[in-house]
Amino acid sequence: MKKGLIVIWILLLISSVSCKDFLNLVPKNKRIVANVEDVKTEMLTYLAAITYSAGLIQPSYGGSVFRFPLYNDMATRLCLYEDDIDMSYYSDHTDIDEKSMGVYTECIDWKGISIANVLWEKCYGAIGFMNVIIDDLEKAGGYTEAEYETIVGEAKTIRAYYIFKLIQFFAPYQNDRLGIPLNLDSENVTPGDRLSQKEVYKIIIRELEEVLGYRTAREDWNMFYHPGIMKAILAQVYMFKAGSAAAEKNDWANAEKYSGELIEGYEPESLSEQLAGMFSGSVREYQVGASNYQLRMTYRRQFDFGNIFTGIWAEGKAQRVANELLTMYDDDDIRLAAWFKTSDEEGRTIHYINKPGYTSSINEVTVLFRTAEMYLINAEAKCRQDRVPEAKVMLEKFKKARIPGWSEYTGANVLDEILNERRREFCYEAGTRWLDMKRLGVETSRVGASKEGQGVETYTLKKDDYRYALPIPTDIELNLNKMEQNPGWGNLK
Template sequence: MRKIIILYVFFGGLFLNSCTKFLDLPPKNQRAVETLADLKSVLAGYLDAFARSNTQPIYGVMPVVTEAHQMMFEAHSDNFDFEANMSQYVNVANPGANPHAKEAFYADKLLLNDRVTIDAIWTKYYEVIGFLNALIDQSEELREADPAELKRVQGEMLVHRAYYIFKLQQYFAPMDNEELGIPLYLHTGKEVVGIKMKRKASSEIYAVITEDLKRALAYFQEVGPNAGYSRFFNERYIQNLLAQVYWFKAESSSKKAEDYIESEKYALAAIDGTEGYIPKTVVSFRNVQKNLDPEYPAVYMKSVGFGTVAPIYGSPYAAPANLKVNQDFFNSFDAGDLRKETYFVGNVHSHNWPDDTFSKTLHLHLFTPEEAYLILAESYYRNGKADLALTTLNKFKSFRGAVAKSGLSGELLLDEIIKERRKEFYCDTDKRWLDMKRYKVGAMERNLRFFNKNYNIKVEPGDYHYALPIPLSELQENPDIFPNEGWTTIVF
């Protein structure tokens, strides 16, 4: 078998130095990969971060949604009453940096001007895609490898790559413009020379994602996992992600008639056998959040930075604290809803959430059965099965101690599903912002004062704010890419 060299020139460098220059860069590192064991060893340096919270992957970020990432999407959303909280946010009592630095932090976050975080998402996610491209390409050359184990490793890589491609598409592609999908190329090596990294049609991007996930699912159903190695290579997780992809795509410019049929199928498979693991009390709900239930069927990750989400969510020690939320949102909770007791103290945000500890570190779960349940409810509705949709929604409400609904149909039923998603995914990574984007809901207007100047930010449903700005470095270096219109950078 010929010797294989993996060159670590990936999309991180590609997008910082323009797509067309990516193979002109000198390799950061190289390693001879001659066997499947070599390939698994290289990949393990990335996968280890999904098993241990104190480990940084060799490419990408840990957690896959960072603290800055989560706080930015919360600041882009409508759960909190940011105007009412300003005296808590920009406050000399806040621990950490001096008040001037804190004012800059909040100005960027609350005026939707956080280019540093947006650029980091673009760079780091493409970096991992490039890393996986190289390994997937090289895996095809391992002719003497054990076929079953090779499929497990390839399946693992395909699911991870699909996840990052999907998130970039969700973040940077408009819902209603088919031609403005993300740039993407899936190979490495000599065949890349001379290509132009233009934005692809969104339908092409979704085709890549679904084909990779279905290939990985077929591999899993053929060979099963390697229990000590596999992270995303899990039948339930793959089905969950497929349900998410088809569900999101179904309201985009790339929608097809069968999308909700597919999301129904995969969501139904993803929840199979999970009802007993879904928390139904305040204690079990908190325990899942803190990863104290090892049987809970989802991928768990947490950060290790003390206090790192406190600037938006509040601190138990000083300001910000007693943060006010959108009053209509607060009023949407039933009195007996366990989430109300968990999320709030009185009518303000509990500083114990979203991490449910005093340490204010970020906790997240990927591929949860709760997400699949709510996708299933909506898919039933969209597929003309209103009775099943309402039954599924009410079953889900029963898990949380919420009051069942009766007689809902049409837009009232859909509206109730959207409200349930908002309550379930409060402070959960990017979910509320993506729901606002997908459903075209939640007009926002903010009148805020920073550095002795008044700023007005108005966000209308479906407007340009729901496709994040392409990083300036990419626009400057890549002549083949087209920007997302509307964005201007505020210079304070």
């Protein structure tokens, strides 16, 4: 997106509604959309809001201020859910709005209600707004095929992505009946029941495959309307779906197909500088289709927090790497230098998180899709289809790039090692490890500060634990729409 456009469209306030029912998004006092340019302005407003903040008017819809759902503070909470942080050592630091120790206490036992509230609000708010954009274009009429496809293609891809995030975070993995509620019509706002997971996945796949069939090339302002983005989402969808209650016979074949179309000619990065550069906050930009990643966004918040608060990565307050993760790396692995920083303390070397690597001017760096993930999805898909020798060749190529001088894999379980590579590669990336833990049924224990007062406790997450499905926010949907709560959560207060 051109920076000039960003500054202009951020000034536009599309709609602001005082309500907390995010399944009932009625666009009150909405400005009149007269033509295609007005609809394009709506879309550009949203894209500006998730990539840039100038301290001016924050556009909103349905009572939800636009923000990319997995922004830095939310990514921090998800990292605290994962098993890659040493939770027995936590550096407290103050954000303008909250004490980070409160976030730690909420997340230590995987019961962070604020995670559920934010993800539910931001995802459904964006879905509702994409519904409006699509319907507004139809009402405006007078569009060319190119205008229709670039606007609707952007909206439908964004919508499909957020629907996928909702089912990943809120649907119990092995209960097909409990999917998510979904409404794609901005005119009909009557809340509906939860769809099954199979029904939701059909919608996601249908939307993305439809847009993949569009003939118009993306324009400079497009972010999500890009064949690589659509294929990357589809590869993730089929991988995640394949082990769930919604699984179908060809899921792994489709995961292999879409990931395979994105890794042709890909050579895994072999320098730590290349890896660190993907997560650098030195430039405010978004990039689509670059060789090292499919989509990256950087974001500067209204206030320059700088080193005061950057989640688990705060300067001087970064969190320690879990020893279990640290011991998984070979001593020569280039990721050690790219993603961690060290300090000599207590007579030993302590590793701290340095991924992303922020600057004082940029404190949001989100890498949504990486070619490396497509590569490992492809390798896992081959394994799951009993083509282990092919997967082993891919695994060895990947490891040789990440570990200079490494020769060959001699272990007995190629699939396990591919999954280990996923953990090494995607640690601290916007919930990627948490969702892998969910789909793989990881059981884990950790020691952390007691929620009840002084001392420490051991917290355990079981295989297929109910906490792997976030609770439906009580004060929003359960009360307003009489929705069924996810098993295990009871009556939240």
